[in-house]
Amino acid sequence: MENKGNYLKTKLLDNGIKPTYQRIVILDYLETYHVHPTVDDIYHYLAPKLTTLSRTTIYNTVKIFVKAGIVSELNIDNSELRYDITTETHGHFKCDKCGKIYNFTSDKAIESSDLNGFKINNTNILLNGICKDCLDKENE
Numbered sequence: 205m206e207n208k209g210n211y212l213k214t215k216l217l218d219n220g221i222k223p224t225y226q227r228i229v230i231l232d233y234l235e236t237y238h239v240h241p242t243v244d245d246i247y248h249y250l251a252p253k254l255t256t257l258s259r260t261t262i263y264n265t266v267k268i269f270v271k272a273g274i275v276s277e278l279n280i281d282n283s284e285l286r287y288d289i290t291t292e293t294h295g296h297f298k299c300d301k302c303g304k305i306y307n308f309t310s311d312k313a314i315e316s317s318d319l320n321g322f323k324i325n326n327t328n329i330l331l332n333g334i335c336k337d338c339l340d341k342e343n344e
């Protein structure tokens with residue numbers, strides 16, 4: 205934990221963010237659980253451990269992380285924004301059954317002559333379906 209704490213602190217400092225205890229705890233959560241959480245998800249997980257933590261603090265903290273480029277903001281289902289520690293380009297798969305969002309890497313860039321002359325702002329790929337876990341459960 206000591207080493208991990210230092211790593212998180214350094215990561216914040218390297219990105220020009222003052223490493224307060226709460227920011228370190230929130231970053232630690234994002235680094236540990238790649239679940240694309242909403243502010244609410246983060247709050248429900250951390251609030252029992254850190255009673256002084258408020259939703260506003262989490263909200264402000266993730267905004268700082270996004271601005272610094274260490275977290276990206278996802279708008280997957282047009283509801284609540286989700287936060288993703290993996291900032292390299294990757295695709296997402298959303299399971300229609302359990303609602304989990306999986307990351308996947310894709311080595312093929314999407315190119316289409318249909319979009320010649322368009323300006324693309326967001327290259328996120330989103331697939332939907334049923335994840336392997338849910339399929340396995342169905343087949344049990």
Ligand SMILES: [Zn+2]
Pocket residue numbers: 299300301302303304334335336337338
């Ligand atoms: Zn599933």
Ligand SMILES: [Zn+2]
Pocket residue numbers: 240288290294295296306307
């Ligand atoms: Zn992701």
